[in-house]
Amino acid sequence: MRKYLSVYNLLGLLVFALGLFVYWQSPVPNPPKALPLPADEAAREEKLTLNLYRPDPPQGFLREPVVLEVGLGENPYEKALLAWAQATGSPTPLGLFAAEGRLVVDLPKDFARGLDTEEEVYRLYSLAYTLLATFPEGSEVRFLVEGQPSPGLAHLDLEVPVRLP
Amino acid sequence: MRALLLLFLAPFALAQAPKPLKVGELTGEALYPGNRGVSYGEVGLVARGLGLALWQGESQVALGLGARYRTFPVEADEAKAASSLAAWRKDGRVYVPLRPLADALGLSYRAQVGIQLDLPWARLLQVEARPEGYLLRFSREVNAVVRPGGVLFPMAQGSHPSLVQEAMGLFLPLSRPPERVYYPGGGQVAVGLTPLPLPSPTVLLDPGHGGEDPGLEVQGLVEKEATLDLARRVAALLPGARLTRQGDETLPLEARLALARTASVVVSLHMARGREVRLYLPKDRTSPLAQSLARLGDLPEERARLLRAYAGDPARLAAALERAFADQGFAVAKAEGPYALTRVDGAAVLLEVGAERLGTEEARALVAQAIAQGIRAYLEGGAP
Numbered sequence: 001m002r003k004y005l006s007v008y009n010l011l012g013l014l015v016f017a018l019g020l021f022v023y024w025q026s027p028v029p030n031p032p033k034a035l036p037l038p039a040d041e042a043a044r045e046e047k048l049t050l051n052l053y054r055p056d057p058p059q060g061f062l063r064e065p066v067v068l069e070v071g072l073g074e075n076p077y078e079k080a081l082l083a084w085a086q087a088t089g090s091p092t093p094l095g096l097f098a099a100e101g102r103l104v105v106d107l108p109k110d111f112a113r114g115l116d117t118e119e120e121v122y123r124l125y126s127l128a129y130t131l132l133a134t135f136p137e138g139s140e141v142r143f144l145v146e147g148q149p150s151p152g153l154a155h156l157d158l159e160v161p162v163r164l165p
Numbered sequence: 166m167r168a169l170l171l172l173f174l175a176p177f178a179l180a181q182a183p184k185p186l187k188v189g190e191l192t193g194e195a196l197y198p199g200n201r202g203v204s205y206g207e208v209g210l211v212a213r214g215l216g217l218a219l220w221q222g223e224s225q226v227a228l229g230l231g232a233r234y235r236t237f238p239v240e241a242d243e244a245k246a247a248s249s250l251a252a253w254r255k256d257g258r259v260y261v262p263l264r265p266l267a268d269a270l271g272l273s274y275r276a277q278v279g280i281q282l283d284l285p286w287a288r289l290l291q292v293e294a295r296p297e298g299y300l301l302r303f304s305r306e307v308n309a310v311v312r313p314g315g316v317l318f319p320m321a322q323g324s325h326p327s328l329v330q331e332a333m334g335l336f337l338p339l340s341r342p343p344e345r346v347y348y349p350g351g352g353q354v355a356v357g358l359t360p361l362p363l364p365s366p367t368v369l370l371d372p373g374h375g376g377e378d379p380g381l382e383v384q385g386l387v388e389k390e391a392t393l394d395l396a397r398r399v400a401a402l403l404p405g406a407r408l409t410r411q412g413d414e415t416l417p418l419e420a421r422l423a424l425a426r427t428a429s430v431v432v433s434l435h436m437a438r439g440r441e442v443r444l445y446l447p448k449d450r451t452s453p454l455a456q457s458l459a460r461l462g463d464l465p466e467e468r469a470r471l472l473r474a475y476a477g478d479p480a481r482l483a484a485a486l487e488r489a490f491a492d493q494g495f496a497v498a499k500a501e502g503p504y505a506l507t508r509v510d511g512a513a514v515l516l517e518v519g520a521e522r523l524g525t526e527e528a529r530a531l532v533a534q535a536i537a538q539g540i541r542a543y544l545e546g547g548a549p
Contacts, residue, residue: 113378114379115381116437152505153505154380154435155445156503156505157503157506157507
């Protein structure tokens with residue numbers, strides 16, 4: 001027992017005890033927190049006016065402005081696609097993005113299923129005109145089908161871009 | 166010492182000076198543009214001396230021997246011409262580099278005191294005489310020159326009962342000018358005596374939808390079935406007409422488009438609600454073939470027939486179909502726009518028939534008859 005009670009061992013024990021004391025006494029580091037935002041930012045919502053071209057056969061389209069609330073973190077493009085689909089009773093397109101002055105819309109392959117030619121024309125042009133009138137960054141709309149360029153769904157040639165008349 | 170220097174420099178100076186050029190039996194001058202050591206000869210002299218085919222344009226010149234040919238871009242700057250082995254235009258004449266030409270056409274090139282460009286006489290190896298023409302095989306590539314009374318093969322020799330040996334070469338006497346002469350390669354020359362069969366216009370019927378895509382369903386009538394039945398009925402009335410799908414199969418629009426691009430007439434069949442018959446046709450057609458249709462009336466009959474086999478006029482097809490439906494008492498609505506399968510060189514339209522017109526066997530037979538009548542009238546050129 002005596003051999004463990006050497007000066008060096010006692011000194012080491014003292015240093016260990018001192019370290020333990022400092023550890024217990026030090027403040028607990030702050031857990032990670034979200035970046036502080038200005039108080040008004042969290043509650044802020046943007047308003048997007050969707051210029052809806054509602055099909056009105058055989059006359060054409062009825063233009064109706066629809067105001068959408070785009071919350072923080074929400075994508076205005078997705079919001080617009082969803083609002084258009086709900087307003088026209090159509091399937092929701094898979095996606096929308098802007099590239100080189102063009103709006104590109106990705107459609108599901110059954111987007112125009114069960115429609116005749118006139119109905120397909122109204123559905124696709126309603127979508128294209130609505131997007132072009134809502135998002136000025138695009139001067140024309142190109143359609144993809146399931147992420148790929150396609151000659152069309154059933155009746156319309158989708159290789160031709162759509163522009164506002 | 167000065168004399169020795171001159172003696173040393175003389176060969177270099179003389180090497181770039183014009184040299185005599187002998188091309189077959191003709192003589193001329195070989196030039197060295199830009200002093201690059203590349204010998205050039207006047208293109209007309211080279212062609213005449215060896216019986217080569219010559220095509221001369223503003224910016225290019227080409228010389229040919231049978232299936233072999235060599236094209237040279239024409240340069241006015243002599244250094245640039247010599248460094249890129251292009252043809253050289255000098256005082257309105259065009260000169261071509263002789264060695265690259267000899268390599269391309271299999272000519273013999275010898276440089277001694279002058280330049281000698283030669284072509285050994287070709288030996289006739291075989292003659293196949295058929296009612297539709299002759300196929301001749303020589304020991305090397307040979308040109309054929311159509312002359313009154315037959316075809317001359319310059320610098321060729323041999324014996325055959327059908328051929329006459331002349332000083333310039335072998336002559337094939339013919340009672341009428343050949344329809345075409347071409348070079349299949351391997352020293353062969355084909356002389357065609359009968360005209361090639363011209364392609365006939367082809368009709369493609371596209372039954373819309375199919376497989377997992379039923380299309381419209383109106384009072385138990387399914388579009389994919391109705392369009393297939395209609396297409397079969399039309400095809401039965403138009404011998405030779407093809408269908409994009411033969412049964413209830415899923416056929417993507419890409420596959421239909423690939424077929425549509427090969428047809429002279431395309432009618433894509435669809436069904437709509439109600440009883441209306443609608444025709445959808447393309448608005449603007451920009452392809453060169455489609456635009457050349459405007460000159461159809463100015464073309465000789467053979468070329469017009471060829472064009473009609475590959476290009477069509479959708480407006481004229483729509484008019485023919487409209488008239489055929491009118492004969493059956495049907496009114497037709499027409500619209501122009503970017504419709505699927507219509508952006509092709511042929512005459513392509515999308516025809517949509519109201520479901521109420523397709524309810525019974527008799528009604529479908531009547532619609533099929535109108536479609537077949539319209540297509541037939543279009544092909545015969547009877548529609549306005």
